[in-house]
Amino acid sequence: xxxxxxxxxxxxxxxxxxxxxxxxxxxxxxxxxxxxxxxxxxxxxxxxxxxxxxxxxxxxxxxxxxxxxxxxxxxxxxxxxxxxxxxxxxxxxxxxxxxxxxxxxxxxxxxxxxxxxxxxxxxxxxxxxxxxxxxxxxxxxxxxxxxxxxxxxxxxxxxxxxxxxxxxxxxxxxxxxxxxxxxxxxxxxxxxxxxxxxxxxxxxxxxxxxxxxxxxxxxxxxxxxxxxxxxxxxxxxxxxxxxxxxxxxxxxxxxxxxxxxxxxxxxxxxxxxxxxxxxxxxxxxxxxxxxxxxxxxxxxxxxxxxxxxxxxxxxxxxxxxxxxxxxx
Ligand code: SF4
Ligand code: MG
Numbered sequence: 001x002x003x004x005x006x007x008x009x010x011x012x013x014x015x016x017x018x019x020x021x022x023x024x025x026x027x028x029x030x031x032x033x034x035x036x037x038x039x040x041x042x043x044x045x046x047x048x049x050x051x052x053x054x055x056x057x058x059x060x061x062x063x064x065x066x067x068x069x070x071x072x073x074x075x076x077x078x079x080x081x082x083x084x085x086x087x088x089x090x091x092x093x094x095x096x097x098x099x100x101x102x103x104x105x106x107x108x109x110x111x112x113x114x115x116x117x118x119x120x121x122x123x124x125x126x127x128x129x130x131x132x133x134x135x136x137x138x139x140x141x142x143x144x145x146x147x148x149x150x151x152x153x154x155x156x157x158x159x160x161x162x163x164x165x166x167x168x169x170x171x172x173x174x175x176x177x178x179x180x181x182x183x184x185x186x187x188x189x190x191x192x193x194x195x196x197x198x199x200x201x202x203x204x205x206x207x208x209x210x211x212x213x214x215x216x217x218x219x220x221x222x223x224x225x226x227x228x229x230x231x232x233x234x235x236x237x238x239x240x241x242x243x244x245x246x247x248x249x250x251x252x253x254x255x256x257x258x259x260x261x262x263x264x265x266x267x268x269x270x271x272x273x274x275x276x277x278x279x280x281x282x283x284x285x286x287x288x289x290x291x292x293x294x295x296x297x298x299x300x301x302x303x304x305x306x307x308x309x310x311x312x313x314x315x316x317x318x319x320x321x322x323x324x325x326x327x328x
Contacts, residue, residue: 002069003030010063019274023049025224036201038211041221047204051170088166092173094157098145105141111163130159151182170202220244223280230306240308242285
């Protein structure tokens with residue numbers, strides 16, 4: 001059967017004085033029902049834009065998005081609204097995405113009204129049920145967003161996203177703004193809801209430690225492109241792209257022998273305005289050769305389901321050789 005979400009050659013470009021900004025520049029991936037695909041990378045790599053393009057909250061310059069096999073790129077009006085029931089989004093800052101003048105109950109009921117679901121009484125019952133599902137009390141429906149903590153507001157954002165029973169939730173850095181102690185609670189809630197409701201997540205993050213806990217598969221983005229994609233185990237144990245290796249080396253390692261195993265990244269992320277030619281990572285890559293500055297690397301399948309866009313993906317020394325042992 002068709003993947004739940006399939007994105008093909010997705011791009012978002014715009015012309016400015018001096019060239020073209022390539023915020024997202026040819027991104028392809030697929031996500032199955034009940035699966036979590038993490039999209040990771042430094043800020044500005046285009047991951048949030050990819051999330052919005054996938055729901056057509058902003059319009060792509062090029063590429064296709066299919067939800068459950070249906071191409072949504074050309075849909076409008078009621079047809080697009082029906083597809084949106086399948087896929088909802090939660091944001092990094094739930095306070096900014098909640099209307100301060102609506103009670104929490106009104107905010108959660110709003111998508112039901114937009115989609116014409118139920119009458120006032122059944123919507124109120126559904127709001128109580130949703131609050132329970134995210135670990136809040138039914139009586140809290142009458143309170144306003146400012147009366148809640150950051151973690152509780154994210155729970156409210158999740159309840160609102162769940163209201164229309166989507167199959168997919170796009171989570172745009174849902175825990176980045178929260179205290180570390182609260183992050184784990186929200187991540188565990190998302191995992192619990194996935195198990196209970198069969199949800200799929202496209203989980204956007206810059207923090208690989210969170211991704212390690214949350215994802216089934218991981219796609220690593222850099223300057224508008226996917227550099228490497230693999231199931232979580234292969235990606236963490238045997239990263240085949242220098243950029244992924246650099247990101248992994250930035251995770252605090254409990255074992256002192258592993259610290260500094262891979263050289264941390266030097267320099268800044270180049271601008272998406274006229275990104276570097278060839279491999280766009282070449283300006284920071286410790287393995288760059290002449291070919292990298294001129295020829296764009298192909299997407300190499302280094303193992304089943306494990307792809308790396310690097311000229312030397314197959315030739316990179318195993319991480320074990322660098323560390324004396326593998327990553328746990
Ligand atoms: Fe580094 Fe070259 Fe591979 Fe790009 S293609 S990641 S510059 S080695
Ligand atoms: Mg972002």
